[in-house]
Amino acid sequence: MKAIVLPLKPKELLLLESLSKRKKLSAEENRYFLNLKKGHEGELLFTDLASKTEGDRLVLNNLLIEHNQTTFQIDCLILTETRIFLYEVKNFEGDFYLEGDKFYKKPRRELNNPLLQLNRTASLLRQLLLSLGLNTPIEANVVFTHPAFTLYQAPLDSPIIFPNQITNHLRMINNQATKLTNKSESIAAKLLQLNKTESPHQRLPSFRYEELQKGIICPACRMLSMVSGRGVCKCESCGHKESVATTVLHQVEEFQLLFPERKLTTREIYKWCGEVLSKKVIWRILSNNFKSVGEYKSRYYK
Numbered sequence: 001m002k003a004i005v006l007p008l009k010p011k012e013l014l015l016l017e018s019l020s021k022r023k024k025l026s027a028e029e030n031r032y033f034l035n036l037k038k039g040h041e042g043e044l045l046f047t048d049l050a051s052k053t054e055g056d057r058l059v060l061n062n063l064l065i066e067h068n069q070t071t072f073q074i075d076c077l078i079l080t081e082t083r084i085f086l087y088e089v090k091n092f093e094g095d096f097y098l099e100g101d102k103f104y105k106k107p108r109r110e111l112n113n114p115l116l117q118l119n120r121t122a123s124l125l126r127q128l129l130l131s132l133g134l135n136t137p138i139e140a141n142v143v144f145t146h147p148a149f150t151l152y153q154a155p156l157d158s159p160i161i162f163p164n165q166i167t168n169h170l171r172m173i174n175n176q177a178t179k180l181t182n183k184s185e186s187i188a189a190k191l192l193q194l195n196k197t198e199s200p201h202q203r204l205p206s207f208r209y210e211e212l213q214k215g216i217i218c219p220a221c222r223m224l225s226m227v228s229g230r231g232v233c234k235c236e237s238c239g240h241k242e243s244v245a246t247t248v249l250h251q252v253e254e255f256q257l258l259f260p261e262r263k264l265t266t267r268e269i270y271k272w273c274g275e276v277l278s279k280k281v282i283w284r285i286l287s288n289n290f291k292s293v294g295e296y297k298s299r300y301y302k
């Protein structure tokens, strides 16, 4: 059994999570954030099931591919020796219906039709594979992951997998899968090579350093409530504990994600953590984990 999975959270989601704790998002920004989060949960659920079941296949998820000046997003791909399964994953909850080419949430709010999105992605993927000299057949499906999802008026032959069909569908793939050769691996490698990480800053709400609340977000309960004790940091809200080094390194990651242009210094991280850790402790952890550049007051880390 082989499975490659990239369960990374998209950068955009990480950034929005951090911002949502450190400033007040507008109603629209918050809606966007919650939609993104819900969508990601659906993708994780499906990818997790796809990679846990037995059989010879490769699983890739969350790819952003650029080909012929067109960018397209692939939620999940399963590569088997004879076929490529492409999935558009939707974590919609509630009652929906199809009317011709249009997709509505009841009572009548039109949304982008996932079946049309799927067709576009499938066509672009097919063109890409052909340009690489591959004509492996693609089987494309929209998969709905939320247990409380209902779709009315879906034609019988719609390429749709409903929540209660996921397990059987994956079993069918594994029953048919034959041993993987280097071909599938080289397709996967090529796709990963074309996968690009878009700068997520473009679509984010605007924010300034000064307006963000400083402090340490607890990785367990997501409250800004971590304080330092003897050699450990502890959450005052849920009791989660971790080593100071782990906490500081997480804070550095978050800080650099939000402010890639700012220099990493002891003072910056001290302020970012809400001044709850000593500068000496932060200095030691930065020196142990990063390369220092410059001397004394102008020292920073890379």
Ligand SMILES: [Zn+2]
Binding pocket: 218, 219, 220, 221, 222, 223, 225, 235, 236, 237, 238, 239, 240
């Ligand atoms: Zn906590």
